[in-house]
Amino acid sequence: MTDPILPGATIGMLGGGQLGRMFALAAKAMGYRVAVLVPEHDSPTAQVADVAHEASYDDVDAVERFASDVSVVTYEFENVPSATVEAAERHAPVRPGKALLHAVQERSREKQALADLGLPVAPFAVIDSVEDLGAATDAVGFPSILKTAAWGYDGKGQRRVASVEELKAAFEELGSVRTVLEREVSFVAEASVIGARGLDGDVAVYEPFLNHHADHILDVTVVPAPLRATTIVQAEDAVRTILEG
Known part of the structure; x- marks a missing residue:
């Protein structure tokens, strides 16, 4: 069409x-x-x-x-x-x-797709069973966030862990389902960018907006985002890379 x-x-x-x-x-x-x-x-x-x-x-x-x-x-x-x-x-x-x-639909696929495009992602490892905990710990380290690979949103299906013992307990608490262990990232703010690509290949990218959360749920969005010009360019370029990839 x-x-x-x-x-x-x-x-x-x-x-x-x-x-x-x-x-x-x-x-x-x-x-x-x-x-x-x-x-x-x-x-x-x-x-x-x-x-x-x-x-x-x-x-x-x-x-x-x-x-x-x-x-x-x-x-x-x-x-x-x-x-x-x-x-x-x-x-x-x-x-x-x-x-x-x-x-x-699945965090490890999503993260790998971004990494394959050359975009920066936090170090992560997939955990399918307790046997994977050791290798995941070696690859990611602590502190980190354990997330269910699917169906997690608004902070649901996530646990912060700072040791192997906490990781094992969190994995069991989340039902021992497939999870992704992700290195905790220290950040100042979260920004989002909306972009669209037409069937003809044309790409439109809209200005970033800044998100503030309360209890892991989006509470306030600020538009336009009060970000440095270089940060805005980086964010918009990342979206173009995804849409054109």
Whole structure:
């Protein structure tokens, strides 16, 4: 698909959280219609969407009905099942595609993808069992953060560890599932940059914004970010590298 999707068309959204709601409000202000598929009743996105499909992501028939009535499908969070995306793709293009979704659904894949692009990432090691703890400790050191490889957000599925004993206890506390041990990074602030790439390869990068958290959850975002010009350039260049990689 190379033709532009013009106002008046319907954009399909998988997921009904606050990000989806903000997306829907912006899209509607530009003249688009928005349809959402979400398992929860009365979700934030469904409250403002033109059409709401309340169904499980595993309900292939519902996903196909949803996708057959839209011009394009996107998603507002990364944990959409791959089978859901495949069902939607049979009726409408899905952007971003499956390859990117696969990478961001698992922390070790995501970090390795960034490292392969030459971008700096904190030293990390994958832990699948207690037998991996020693090698992970040697590779990463302490203090470090143990994170579940999947499904972690807003500080969930994370533990700070400063010794082998704490690491072993944290691994068991997190359910002995696949985890990523990541060297703790001392930082002054967290900044985010939004970028987009068109099917024609054109890239748009928007100005960075500064994030302040409370109890590991985003609390306040400041735009424009009060950052040095060199830091802004570095952040925007990193996003371009990802989008063009």
